[in-house]
Amino acid sequence: MNKIAVIFWTGTGNTEVMANEVVAGAKEAGADVTLFNTSAFSADKAQEFDKFALGCPAMGAEELEDSEFQPLYDQLKAQISGKKVVLFGSYGWGGGEWMNPWKEDAANAGLVLADEPLAIEGAPDDAGKEKCRELGKVLALS
Numbered sequence: 001m002n003k004i005a006v007i008f009w010t011g012t013g014n015t016e017v018m019a020n021e022v023v024a025g026a027k028e029a030g031a032d033v034t035l036f037n038t039s040a041f042s043a044d045k046a047q048e049f050d051k052f053a054l055g056c057p058a059m060g061a062e063e064l065e066d067s068e069f070q071p072l073y074d075q076l077k078a079q080i081s082g083k084k085v086v087l088f089g090s091y092g093w094g095g096g097e098w099m100n101p102w103k104e105d106a107a108n109a110g111l112v113l114a115d116e117p118l119a120i121e122g123a124p125d126d127a128g129k130e131k132c133r134e135l136g137k138v139l140a141l142s
Contacts, residue, residue, distance in 0.1 A: 002031045002140060003048065007076075008055035009038045009069035014090035014123045015057045021129045022053045022088060025136025033136075038068045046079035051114070051139055058091035058098040058119075081110030086139045087117035088132065096121070114142040 004026050008019040019035060026033045034049075046052075054076075056069045064070045087102055096119030103117050115138040120128045 002050060004031045004033045004051045004053060004136075004139060005036060005041065005045070005049040006033060006053040006055070006136075007036045007038060007041050007072070009057070009065050010055075011057060011059070011065070012090070012123075014120070015055045015088070017124055017129070018088050018090060018118070018120065018132045019053070019055045021124070021132030022055070022086070022136040022139075025133030026053070026140040027136075028133070029137040029140035031136075031140035033140075038072050041072065043072065043075035043079050046076060049083075051084045051142070052076075052080055052111075053086045053088065053136065053139055055088045056102075057089045058094060058096065062091075062094045062098040064098065064102060077106075077109040077111065083112060084114040084139060084142050085111040086114050086135050088119070088135060089117075090120050090122060090124070092122065114139045 010016040
């Protein structure tokens with residue numbers, strides 16, 4: 001079974017574009033993929049999926065969005081420990097520094113990173129979209 005949940009939060013729409021490309025890549029690789037905005041996913045759904053792609057842009061002082069994404073992520077960590085995961089998101093400034101502590105936190109929580117996290121400045125261009133599709137493929141084939 002290769003069921004993937006792609007869960008994202010977006011403020012400007014950039015991370016949603018990334019999420020859709022991750023979905024496309026995973027589907028191209030043969031996975032059964034479902035896309036969720038954070039408001040449509042709850043931690044109790046986690047057992048329905050084998051792998052997860054989590055997307056959140058950098059917010060504030062280079063941190064995860066704290067009203068919807070961070071609370072869901074905190075609940076999910078215990079549910080998906082030991083499962084393969086990829087992390088992605090967009091940023092406007094700061095060089096994508098928020099991704100480093102997120103990656104470290106995910107690893108410390110027992111999430112198995114299937115690939116390096118993907119951080120894209122602003123809206124993904126064609127090359128960025130291809131990187132998102134590749135991330136989805138890597139997760140599906142891992």
